[in-house]
Amino acid sequence: MRVTFTVNGSQQTVDDVWEGESLLYVLRERCGLPGSKNACEQGECGSCTVYLDGSPVCACLVAAGQAEGRTVRTVEGLSDTGLDPVQEAFLDAGAVQCGFCTPGLIVQAHDLLERVPDPEDAEIREALAGNLCRCTGYEKILDAVRLAAARRTAK
Amino acid sequence: MRPFAYERATDVRSAVATLSERPDAVYLGGGTNLVDLMRLGVVSPEMLVDVTRVVDATIEESAGGGLLIGAGVRNGDLTADPLVRGRYPVLAQAVLSGASGQIRNMATVGGNLLQRTRCSYFQDTSKPCNKRRPGSGCPAREGDHRNLAILGHSSSCVATHPSDMAVALAALGAVVHVEGRHGPRTVPMPGLHRLPGDEPDRDTVLEPGDLITAVELPELPFATRSRYRKVRDRASFAFAVVSVAAALDVADGVVRDCRIALGGVAPVPWRAELAESALRGAAATAAEFGRAADIELAQARPLRDNGFKVPLARNVLVGVLTDLAEAR
Numbered sequence: 001m002r003v004t005f006t007v008n009g010s011q012q013t014v015d016d017v018w019e020g021e022s023l024l025y026v027l028r029e030r031c032g033l034p035g036s037k038n039a040c041e042q043g044e045c046g047s048c049t050v051y052l053d054g055s056p057v058c059a060c061l062v063a064a065g066q067a068e069g070r071t072v073r074t075v076e077g078l079s080d081t082g083l084d085p086v087q088e089a090f091l092d093a094g095a096v097q098c099g100f101c102t103p104g105l106i107v108q109a110h111d112l113l114e115r116v117p118d119p120e121d122a123e124i125r126e127a128l129a130g131n132l133c134r135c136t137g138y139e140k141i142l143d144a145v146r147l148a149a150a151r152r153t154a155k
Numbered sequence: 156m157r158p159f160a161y162e163r164a165t166d167v168r169s170a171v172a173t174l175s176e177r178p179d180a181v182y183l184g185g186g187t188n189l190v191d192l193m194r195l196g197v198v199s200p201e202m203l204v205d206v207t208r209v210v211d212a213t214i215e216e217s218a219g220g221g222l223l224i225g226a227g228v229r230n231g232d233l234t235a236d237p238l239v240r241g242r243y244p245v246l247a248q249a250v251l252s253g254a255s256g257q258i259r260n261m262a263t264v265g266g267n268l269l270q271r272t273r274c275s276y277f278q279d280t281s282k283p284c285n286k287r288r289p290g291s292g293c294p295a296r297e298g299d300h301r302n303l304a305i306l307g308h309s310s311s312c313v314a315t316h317p318s319d320m321a322v323a324l325a326a327l328g329a330v331v332h333v334e335g336r337h338g339p340r341t342v343p344m345p346g347l348h349r350l351p352g353d354e355p356d357r358d359t360v361l362e363p364g365d366l367i368t369a370v371e372l373p374e375l376p377f378a379t380r381s382r383y384r385k386v387r388d389r390a391s392f393a394f395a396v397v398s399v400a401a402a403l404d405v406a407d408g409v410v411r412d413c414r415i416a417l418g419g420v421a422p423v424p425w426r427a428e429l430a431e432s433a434l435r436g437a438a439a440t441a442a443e444f445g446r447a448a449d450i451e452l453a454q455a456r457p458l459r460d461n462g463f464k465v466p467l468a469r470n471v472l473v474g475v476l477t478d479l480a481e482a483r
Contacts, residue, residue: 001161019158019159019161019203020156020157020158020159020193021162022190028344041194042191042194043187043191043255043257043258046255046257049257052260052261054233054262055229055260055261056256056257057257057258057261058187058257058258061187061258061261062186062190062202062261063161063183063186063190063205065161065203065205066186066197066205066207067165068163069173076345077187080389081413088206108256108257111256124421125390125391126256127256127439129203129255129390129392130254130255130257130392145307151374
């Protein structure tokens with residue numbers, strides 16, 4: 001089947017998509033956007049988090065056909081110029097170990113800060129509950145979100 | 156995953172007509188449970204009919220003074236709705252306690268009601284399971300059942316219903332609007348989900364072709380004083396070990412009315428009708444709440460490893476009702 005959708009601001013038409021493919025597979029293998037990661041494939045780990053029509057979802061659980069006509073924004077599309085401030089905060093806080101969970105965490109944290117610019121720790125933890133870091137580097141990840149929030153409110 | 160056809164429904168009637176003719180087809184909502192189950196090989200439909208663009212996705216005041224929630228409303232939008240949060244806080248709290256932000260953003264109200272049990276034997280296709288393959292047996296009865304049912308189970312199935320939202324809806328007495336091959340009808344909750352008996356493969360009373368189009372909340376002024384409390388094995392993103400949805404109407408220290416449902420303890424969202432009757436007219440005290448909980452839980456038939464759920468459910472129920480009685 002053919003799937004036409006908007007990815008990071010530009011319209012994409014992808015042909016010969018098998019119905020069983022996920023949005024994640026289409027993004028990674030057909031659109032050349034490997035930022036979103038393929039890990040649990042069950043919606044448990046959040047490594048594949050992307051914006052779908054403005055809300056973060058697990059792209060591994062979105063059937064390709066469900067993306068038809070919709071708007072997707074991946075970690076690659078957070079900033080038009082260089083890095084998004086959330087990405088910079090993750091770098092500066094050393095919140096990256098193996099890096100596999102990082103893109104999903106960045107998209108989810110990005111959404112949190114769009115909605116709640118100055119979140120409490122409990123809000124950060126709840127917002128990131130669907131993102132697993134198997135290196136268990138959660139303290140630095142929390143630091144990164146706090147840093148991004150602090151820089152944002154300082155502006 | 157087995158090959159399947161994907162169709163985008165153009166309107167509700169034709170979607171219902173398609174599924175009424177094709178028992179091998181299923182509706183697709185958000186897909187957060189269905190896509191997962193297809194990948195695990197637990198279900199293998201020949202066709203998915205995506206109804207997310209034809210089912211209503213708005214929340215409006217209903218003619219009866221309640222709320223009409225479109226079946227296509229995303230769980231995340233439901234938790235953010237000011238009318239839901241103000242009038243039925245138990246529902247917003249229940250939905251917010253389930254899954255993760257990403258899943259709630261995708262999952263729909265209709266799909267949430269129809270999600271399947273997370274019993275590990277149901278999800279493991281290498282194991283027998285009467286719900287997945289009728290007649291194959293139930294290893295959970297003698298096996299790993301710590302988090303399975305203490306109420307309403309049968310010799311063929313001891314699975315629990317996984318939805319938090321459905322527990323709140325059962326407590327509130329929601330009415331499910333269904334479009335079927337013979338037209339529209341309504342199904343009250345509790346009553347949508349069925350006890351397993353000797354047919355555990357049938358989770359609900361819905362017939363082939365039936366499509367949930369909306370959920371209606373009745374007018375219930377005292378539901379402004381309502382609450383959902385969920386006990387789980389970790390602080391977030393886990394299914395209920397035990398949960399309680401309750402609304403309480405107290406005047407002069409006496410319970411005028413109440414609505415109570417339990418989650419994580421039964422194959423259906425468990426409306427605690429015995430506890431409710433015991434409480435109407437009783438003093439709003441912890442002792443009376445405990446007495447009502449004991450009356451409800453006298454029906455429990457715990458398995459070898461889940462007897463702890465009986466006192467846990469009692470404690471959570473007493474705690475929630477006590478908090479509601481003291482709340483202003």
